[in-house]
Amino acid sequence: MSQQHAAAPAPTPTTDAAVATVTRRRDWWRDAVIYQVYPRSFADSNGDGMGDLEGIRSRLPYLRDLGVDAVWLSPFYASPQADAGYDVADYRAVDPMFGTLLDADALIRDAHALGLRIIVDIVPNHSSDQHEWFKRALAEGPGSPSRDRYHFRPGKGADGELPPNDWESIFGGPAWTRVTEPDGTPGEWYLHLFAPEQPDFNWEHPAVGDEFRSILRFWLDMGVDGFRIDVAHGMVKAEGLPDLGDHEQLKLLGNDVMPFFDQDGVHDIYRQWRLILDEYAGERIFVAEAWTPTVERTANYVRPDELHQAFNFQYLGTHWDAEELREVIDRTLDSMRPVGAPATWVLSNHDVTRHATRFANPPGLGTQIRQAGDRELGLRRARAATLLMLALPGSAYVYQGEELGLPDVVDLPDEVRQDPAYFRGAGQDGFRDGCRVPIPWTRDGSSYGFGGGGSWLPQPEGWGELSVEAQTGTAGSTLELYRAALAVRREQADLGAGESVEWLRAPEGVLAFRRGEFVCVANTTGEAVTTPSYGRVLITNGEVAETGDEAKVPADTTVWWTRA
Structure with a gap:
């Protein structure tokens, strides 16, 4: 039998008292x-x-x-x-x-x-490269206090033409971009673990x-x-900022x-x-x-x-x-x-x-x-x-x-x-x-x-x-x-917060656990399986057939039971 609810319960009109109750609920x-x-x-x-x-x-x-x-x-x-x-x-x-x-x-x-x-x-x-801090850092040039709020570094190589280290951006490519200094010359590099438009903050700066x-x-x-x-x-x-050394x-x-x-x-x-x-x-x-x-x-x-x-x-x-x-x-x-x-x-x-x-x-x-x-x-x-x-x-x-x-x-x-x-x-x-x-x-x-x-x-x-x-x-x-x-989930006292589950014996490919009076069975296989019937079916995403003390749980189906 299928126990999926046909529809959610009608919402209760919200009152100030109801909101206050929600607000006060600890944890x-x-x-x-x-x-x-x-x-x-x-x-x-x-x-x-x-x-x-x-x-x-x-x-x-x-x-x-x-x-x-x-x-x-x-x-x-x-x-x-x-x-x-x-x-x-x-x-x-x-x-x-x-x-x-x-x-x-x-x-x-x-x-x-x-x-x-x-x-x-x-x-x-x-931040964005359009953040006021970063725009100021670019405008004020090397050695300015504004640059200390980000990771600006001189490049490697004879003319500073190589990135300061070998880090890669999460989005691909180097994690460094070289800036053009206020005087028009190629200058320092800044770190961006994501896009070049996202310069990393220097959290060492207060x-x-x-x-x-x-x-x-x-x-x-x-x-x-x-x-x-x-x-x-x-x-x-x-x-x-050490090299990672892995390509x-x-x-x-x-x-x-x-x-x-x-x-x-x-x-x-x-x-x-x-x-x-x-x-x-x-x-x-x-x-x-x-x-x-x-x-x-x-x-x-x-x-x-x-x-x-x-x-x-x-x-x-x-x-x-x-x-x-x-x-x-x-x-x-x-x-x-x-x-x-x-x-x-x-x-x-x-x-x-x-x-x-x-x-x-x-x-x-x-x-x-x-x-x-x-x-x-x-x-x-x-x-x-x-x-x-x-x-x-x-x-x-x-x-x-x-x-x-x-x-x-x-x-x-x-x-x-x-x-x-x-x-x-x-x-x-x-x-x-x-x-x-x-x-x-x-x-x-x-x-x-x-x-x-x-x-x-x-x-x-x-x-x-x-x-x-x-x-x-x-x-x-x-x-x-x-x-x-x-x-x-809201109605069942055994659902929600907690720190453990009690695993139950189950066929291969099936998860079954108990939380108080509540039991969950999840069949991850492509075939129906037979499990014990753990009480009253609360909800399922498939058609569960129960015969006596046994239940047939279809492929890729989870069932919630309660003994209450």
Whole structure:
């Protein structure tokens, strides 16, 4: 029998008392479901083809009804948009394409009125090359105090024509760019671990730390509930900026400690930041985007006096395979337990191929894929993987559109691509645009309800059949599966926060675990399997046939049971 709920429960009207209850709930972040909004691609209020803050604000009731606890906004700050806003020119201003500070204030206030929290991105590793500090550094020349706020160095070679060291940009090519000095001559080089338009800050300079502590206070005073820290493993570089000495550096990323990533000095910065956050009421939080070699090193970022959460990229990159999943789940829980931090679970974000497409393809292709694969298989696995993720102890992240089962758009014409990594050649694959295509809200219209006009990236034909409108109230739809799962997750006392699972005996290729009265079974194989029946079925993404004390669980299916 299938136990997927036909629709989410009708939302309860929000009252001041209800909001106050949400605000006072202690340790809310330990079991929070946090929804990532990519502002460019969520909702467009003025018909210019670009999503904006007012568009997000208009869709907040949808997120409340979906059942999430908080909304994380990717950058909306003033920026030349060389890297979709991760090149910030002014950390205290909203880019006009997204609106104004008044729009940000209204968005935060409306979210709080609906019982939602707002988490914003902060980008401390680098600024835009159009930031006033960097423009001043260029204008004032070598030896100026302004240059000390970034990593300016003379080049090697007879005339300084070679980069200061052998570091490579994450986007491909050298991590150094040579500047033309005010007198017109070739001069010093500056470090940029990403695009040349993103010069790295020198965190050894006290002005950098002072500035970011001020930026944190600015947004905390605006009412935000936390920060997702971009490149949280960056900022501090090894003393002397030593050569790496490996010509396949990019293959080492996330697999080894690098002289520019995951240096121990970053933790001193976060201890200072935590003191600021703890001054504010309402349990504000930090979330680290920290690519580290192991989950054990990730745990260093969430010690009690540092950050609250860190993204679990090891889990995101795991194949739909029971043995691999169990190993990552165990290592994650074992690593987080000693530091008292919650595990986090995530399947998609704005930097990787959507999991409905990753799971549609054979393992081993990485997290940026340019082939559609088996759409039916990918969606079935994605739905099962979501139920598994939401059953695990800790906090879960949902990337906009995954609740619609959206696939990656893998056939975007090259001429519309905007990912800077795509144009750098030797770096990342550069196919991140495929997961950033604006989401569909309605069956029809020039942009399927995204806005009044077109969209900054073209939406596929047939996108409307995956829209919110098409799936709302439709039994068996992916949207209703998410709504139902999130509702059950809130209702079940044994779900959410926790630090362990009790593994149960299960057939090969099947994960089964107990949490109190709750049992989750995930069949990652391509065949139906027989398992014990663990009580009353709460929800499943497939048709579960029960006979006596046994249940037949279809291929790529997850089932939630309760003995209560």
